[in-house]
Amino acid sequence: MLATLSGTSETAPPVTEKITRGHSCVLCQQRKVKCDKQKPKCGNCIKARAECIPSAPTLPRRRKRRLAETDLAGRLRKYEHLLKTHGIKIDDEELEKPEPQQPQLSDDFGSGGDRVMSMMAPRGRHRVKGSLFADKDKSASFYQFHLSSANLPSTLWENLRDEIGDVKESLQGSSEDESNDGGFFPNPESLLIGHGSSKDLSSMHPNPVHIFRLWQTFLVNVNPLVKMVHAPTLQQTILDASEDVRNIPRHIEALMFSIYFLAITSLQNEDCLSMFGEPRNILLARYAHGTQQALISARFLKSLNISTLQAYVLFLLGVRSIFDPHSLWVLTGVSVRISQRLGLHRDGSNHKISPFDAEIRRRTWWQIVFLDGHSSKLAGAGFPAWLAKFDTQIPKNISDSDLSPTMKEPPQDKEGATEMIFCCLRYETAQALRTSRTTTNIDGSWGIASGSSPELLAEKDKAIDALEARFEKQFVQHCDPSIPLHLLTIYVAKSVICTMRIMAHHPRQYPDKGASMSQREKDMLFTESLKEMEYDSLGYTSKSVRGYLWHISSHFQLDAFIYLISELRYRTTGDLVERAWQQIKFSFENRPEMITDTKNSLFLAIGNLALKAWAKREEAMGSYQAPPRFISMLRSHRNIPDPPKPLAEIQNADPYSMPHTTDFSKEPPPPPPQDSNFTNIEQQWGNWNPNPDVDINMPEITPVDWAYWQTLMDGDLPAWNGDTGGEFNGGQQW
Template structure:
């Protein structure tokens, strides 16, 4: 038995053997002097050599005994062997002995420890790999085999998480190296103080209240009561505010101003809307850089980044937004948001906030991917994060141990829940294609009945689960009703669009064509009605990004051959209202698609004039102002004022010719726009759809789609001409 050596006389030494007259040095350990002289020590205390030399007899501390190596059984050896073989294979090393039998269970080495580095994903299948590291409000999800397999050898539970920014990173404060953030949100100085850019505390509260009214119902990403307390505390001492909180505050300022009209900004803050947008967008950008958002493991920083992107959609092109939302997806995956929080040892409240954040990222990136021509990425059907529950913020608390039962009916989450249902429908009927990395859905007319049933089921679910509880006197409920109608009509258009036919709609019956025309102008009616109702003006900042240009194009194409009837008059009225509600379509001559749509509109109006249907009751109907403006803009106006490159003019001519002569193929796209319009995947997760600027499309591919005008029909007495 080992004893603890000591030179302190007060300590009681171990009992000596019976034959000894004094205490002995522990067996196998000579005193220090004997070791130095390399002489035999009698191991007495003191030893005889030290007594003769008149020196103090000092013993060295015994080393720990060598642990007896446990003999490994054949099964244990097999487990370790298979583990090492897997490591070698993942590292790209070919293992020759592929026929070695592996009949033992290998899950033992995958067990998670109870400390911070052991929150492992359950290995329910080979596809479910990865680990979540969580500590002090930060989390880090890793699927890379190098990190995962070395977690026990490298990470210590007491150490900060890899990539954590809980402490200031001073390794590059001099700016000697370029900051990665500047590649995404602009070149600005690191660690810049933003105290002077904050509004006065009273205006901070006004902006927060505006956010709660106009933005929060559209983008339920965090727990508003918790964030409100954080903002109140921060506004009392802006010089001491944490970097993630400051980034979140500036993003909230930005979106609050985005949701206001110019008159409201002048009245509330005494400054122009553009001045406020410029100030807070720069502040939000710098705050994100200060927080090192690309490396941060703080979910508040990620939420701030998402709000910043929502506010900058109008000012960034579609491709830039797609790149930026893609970085948000990667950050979220690093935090493990794509794995449901119920799988890990985090609170139910945090798990719910993670779900809210992840789904908002999914909406924005799915939309941005489509606008940038990338199609829906494969990760949209691979994550397992549950949809957030239909619960108001008042039903949740950071201290709660269990989530309450989900509410039935209308809550603060009703708009977002409607979007979740659409997204789940897309995911349910989608299938991952390994070749294209996009969501594939059944195409062709033979699948139309199945798609009709899916749409009918979704419509019934909307009615039973949400709409029957809505009170139209409440602005949010009114918006939900309109959006539900719009999304159902949009999905019907996608299911019955002429593009799904091999002959591009030539075999469509007149009834099918009429129904599609009717659904399209109904979508325009819903959109225009939303822009005219003052009660929901505060939500238009979000809704106006999702105008259904596909429906607008189809209506204009049909109006080239439809001249009389109430439906035709209603359709032309909706065209006028659409240009009033979306003036960019009228004035933005740099957008190739908008310019070509204007040409299609003028062609439809010329056909109406040629048919003599602009004369009613013996008098000439006045030319609508938008027609006059479209004509004026085309007098010597080129698509791009940035140069006279003949290639630009050629591209302009091609897209204009395409949309005028075959408008039903305008949404059919090549590698840049892979999803087919008859698929649910062409429906944006945000209920409506926006077309991108046509900047890098394969124009030659588009040219091959131009196979002539849509088939015209004989006049059957209802206003159709051959």
């Protein structure tokens, strides 16, 4: 047995060993056959009589742990903060460098030790710098209007690339990572998410004297343009509340803080220093924070008190120049839902509501209608569909003295100028666009209509002519230009008609983008655009409407501005051309960010277009003429030198150096001069003679909301190299 076992043990074949842990030899790998991995040679190598070389083992792949973008962004901000606190400069620091007058953090304003950050900062930091597209690999692209052409009504200038004609590359998409990380911006989400429990805001109220100053500022600068509240009633409420700020009802406190905030918004920095002894940005931060907290404390999303809703709407009017357009659009939508919950979309005359309450509800509802319509345009969302589904009447053209909480009968609508004249003009405009959607083929959007058939154009012109006649009869003829509100009403009434004519006849309405337009129609568009830009300049330069600049600055008509510059590539001589270049100069001076912010694709595109138009003008003039300062600055920011100055041909240093601060507070503006090329154009300004009153020192203004245009762009313009190119030699292309 032992022998048998021993013999078996001796004759048994040796145990085979693997080469390495499961790896084939080199030859088997090359031949892509299965290797039996025997040692010293595998079966395939024995058959092939080849050397069996084991393959080198490779390290197993490690799956990289991908951090969430929010984690990466958070870490990056933390590290940048640490570097900055130790005095170390960051390579991209200039991208985040605040502009002059950048507000600083403001310490405790008396709300439990909270630290309030200033909410006023250059709009360029959070402006949508991109197209309708976000990054292609992000699901958020849908919400950045990736499918806007299919799902949202198109707006007039949905693609600035066609107007400029020079787009080479797509813009970088905007994303939610932009904008509110800097800490100097308000946080739109905080209104809906909140800051936790209610807080005592009594220490954030100004002293009684300042409360009354803010209220008076609101009455002069804001209330005439908004007219939601009944001033006599609210004034007594505010006076009573200022005596004991610790026991103010929450809805009244929210309304008071929104009044503080909007009053400061309407002032300039020097006014704030003289009236309150503090800089404007500090006061804005304080009262914006106070308004947000007061709204949260008042449970504004659930409140059934109309004063709370009014406070929310006033707050939205104040943050139009701060919040990005998409956030603002969402927040104005919240105001629509709250007002519908309160039943404001149904006229009070059809329900058992007192005449006084019914009128206040109408005022509040129509302010929301206009606010949401404007924010929809800025966000590129087109005409709000819900606007066709309400029956609330336009507020009556009456002053607050004609209203009383105790009145039993509804007040009678008045003819002529009242405190409501400006608001009624705006509401009539909105109503005209709204009703045109259902009664005509006009699409009713916040830029009238699309289509270029002769029948549709005639229908548009007829509707615009009728509206112009109604404006003249109902508003303009009753205005006294020496009254600031009336002067602004005249400007707006005229400007609205210009806007509608431009929209109705714009080259974008044509399938060939204007190639088949008659010269007469082009002349009409040029004249209307010029008139509109002159009204815009008057809004900035008339001293009597200085208090309304907070409103004027947010309604710059860029359609007319871009059309005017584009036409100046082909129109190089004539009185109207000189007048047009004067208005281009004024617009750049009133909005210097169009020159200095070359990282903004929209401003870059506009500047490039202006430079090309000026180059065409220089070619047509033949002789050297020193360019105006804004052209030199545009060239400087693009590293383009001015042409050399021939010693024998130097003319005036700046043909557009005259001051443009004419005050038409006494008389409306004069008509544009008649040009030989425009003999068929009807002059619609009348025989008005100006009363010049020069005011050299222009006040600071809040930068206009350019995000509408920035949102609509889907291309980028490279810095122009000074070449006028040959693309302008043929017919105009849009």
